[in-house]
Amino acid sequence: MQAFPVMRQGFGQRTQKPVQFVLGGGTYEELARWRDTLIDHVRENNPRLMALESNYNETQPQLRVEIDYERAASLGVTVMEIGRTLEVLLGGRNVTRYVDDGEEYDVILEGDRGSQNSPRALDNIQVRSARTGELIPLASLVTLSDFAGASTLNRFDRIRAITIEANLADGYPLGEALTYLEEAAAELLPEEAQTNVAGASRDFRQASGATAFLLILGALVVFLVLAAQFESLIHPLVIMLTVPLAMSGALLALLLSGQSLNIYSQVGLVLLIGLAAKNGILIVEFANQLRDEGQAFRTALIEASVTRLRPILMTAVTTMAGAIPLIISTGPGAESRLVIGTVIMAGVGSATLFTLFVVPVAYDLLARHTGSPGAVKRQLEEEIANAPSD
Structure with a gap:
């Protein structure tokens, strides 16, 4: 359940399709x-990939020059001479440079473009034999197709x-x-065939890998901050147990509402890490405070859960x-606000529900068997107070 937005192109530019599969x-x-082979298979078996095409289209009329190597060798004409002659007369060859008034210019040798209007112009080309020095018609040495x-x-x-492009249903x-x-x-093509992705598909793959790293990094930062605060x-760990449960609720809401995991929902999931941890902090911190006051472990936990229920709700x-305006808003950008609002509302709701049960348990x-953050401080104070004075 993932999607990737494609930026609209300006007038005069070709809009890339989201699927860019490279062979x-x-x-x-x-x-x-x-x-x-691959396009025929897809058209028969997967109608959800639409408007299939590739960037290799055999629509350009061309001529293939096939050399009669035996005849060319018997007449003393080398393949290099044939190729160089065609290069000069039909294309162009940079032979030297000259300097005039401090400026350097290329000297390009090429044939008369006016005599190259049809493929039959090749019949007028001649090559020189390296053996006899005579000019031999090129048409007697090559075959055109x-x-x-x-x-x-x-x-x-x-x-x-070759890149295969397609739209998505x-x-x-x-x-x-x-x-x-x-x-x-992998099923239809030989082993030497290599596959890759390009364009929007490549951006999507890279963004998908970055999303997991971003969420893990965000959760790790929150965990380290809490570890420093609680000195444990x-x-x-108890507090962070609600984070995956909150994300599960947010992803379920996206699935049920027919929305996708895109850049906006990823922002909402990162925000959800801190919002989900907030409820667990209220219970754990208050339970530790009650334990610092000398209450029993189970009594402190029950009282913290009951007392913090109202603030959590x-x-x-x-x-x-606060997420409702994001969901019901209309106008430009409403789709992005809807995704963020859905993630926040569903994530916070599921985090609150699970916090009331998961965190106390x-x-x-x-x-x-752990001490509260103030246990070390109290122990030091007691030892200092009971230490014999000089």
């Missing part, structure tokens, strides 16, 4: 066959590549589409109420 590893002819080729030959990560996650293409390519590793209700099981 690489062979010659362009092999890549074209692999592309056709028409074919349709691609106007551009693309590479990806320095290898020959409504409700079809980009991550699921990429996984489907990778599995289909057990108490922060009040802060939860006000936080959830976890505190009773894990923190029974």
Whole structure:
């Protein structure tokens, strides 16, 4: 359940499709066959991938020059001479440079463009024999054939590549589409075929990995801050147990409402780490204070849970109420506000519900044999007070 926003392009620019699946590893002819195999399979089995196309389109009329190597060798014409002649007359060759008035200019040798209007112009080209020095018609050494080729030959990560592009049907996650293409390519294509992603699909993959790292880093920072405050590793662990439960509630709300995990919901999940930990802090901190006053462990825990119930509910209700305008707002940007509001409301609600049950039980099981943050201070004060005076 993930999606990635694609920025709209300005007028005159080609809008990239969200699915950018790259095939690489062979010659362009092999890549074209692999592309056709994969596209035909997708069209037959997955209608949710729409408007399939590639950036390798054989629509450019071209001529293939096939050299008769035996005849060329018998007449003393080398393949290099044939290639260099075609390069000069049909393209152009930089032969030298000259300097005039302090400026350097390239000298390019090329054929007359006016005599190259048709493929038959190749019949007028002649090459010189290295053996006899005579001019020999090129048409007697080569065979011309028409074919349709691609106007551009693309590479990806320095290898020959063809990129397959597609649009997604409504409700079809980009991550699921990429996984489907990778599995289909592994099943249908030979082992030497390489796959990768580009464009919006590459950004999506990178953002997905960054999301997990961001959430883990946020939870770790909160845990370390709480550990420093409570002077314990057990108490922060009890508090942080509500964070995954709160995120589960937020993700469930996104799923039930038909929304996606995008950049806005990721912001909401990061905010939820602190909001979910707040309720556990109220219970654990007050229980520690009661234990510092000398109350028994179970009595302090029960009184802290009962006493802090009202503050927990009040802060939860006000936080959830603050998210309502985000959910019901309209106009430009309403979609992004809706996602953040849904995450906050559902996450805080589930965190509050689970806090009332999970935190007291976890505190009773894990923190029974731990001291409160003030225990060390009281012990030092008692030892100083009971120490014999000089």
